[in-house]
Amino acid sequence: MGTKEDIVGTAIWAEELTAEELDRARRGTIEKTFAKGSYICHRGDKLDYWTGVIDGLAKISAVSSDGKAMTFAGATSGSWFGEGSVLKGEPRQYDLVVLRDTRLAMMHRATFMWLYDNSRGFSRFLVRQLNERMGQFIATIEYDRILSPRARVARNVSWFFNPVLYPTGKDAIEISQEELGLLAGVSRAVANRALQDLEEEGLLRCEHGRIRVLKLERLKRYEP
DNA sequence: TCATTAAATTGTT
DNA sequence: AACAATTTAATGA
16 A cells, blocks of 8 residues: 555535534545445444445345335445444444445544544534435335336436436446346346346446446336 | 457356 | 357556
8 A cells, every 4th residue: 555545535414514624524434345235234233433345346135024124225335324324423324234245434433533523524414424325215215116127227327427326427327137137136137138128218328347327317216 | 459268147048 | 048149458568
């Protein structure tokens, strides 16, 4: 690690912080790498870090009482999550799994709380992010009732284009069909077929290792 | 810069 | 899960 990249300084929430706050954030944030398929934490663990994806792909999921696996969200480079559990200081309610080799930035809870208490810019960001997540989750409540694999794939794709949660501003996401299948809870073959159907409908375009979105609104509301 | 090779991704069964 | 086809990335002439 020769040149240290400024992980914290380039984070979305860093824009609104003062120099002093930024410095504090840097000192309280570590970097960690997770191998493909490994767990960042299990449901019930106490993970005292606020977590951001530097590079890679993670999924936030849980297993319902009847044993059905549910994915709540995917997290790509630049997205931060876990503020709910950290704020409350309570155990995680979800499993966190990385779908490919992933580098994470992890901010200590003490640092997170300090910023929350002392930085106007930081708490403003938190409110915005929590609000956005709330909206997304409400739209997701009916997710497990959606039977059509195509709809599951469509909505999983659309989630990556929330401008607040994923501020990349791009109209394409770099993700393989296999990884998307893991997110949507379908096999790669099914994901492949679903994507072809969605492309046929003109909602997106499949490229190599990436998916370009054409009709985001329709993907968000796709029904079986 | 171009050609060759390896690795990853996709499409199909 | 296995297979072939295709694209990308990496390598070196």
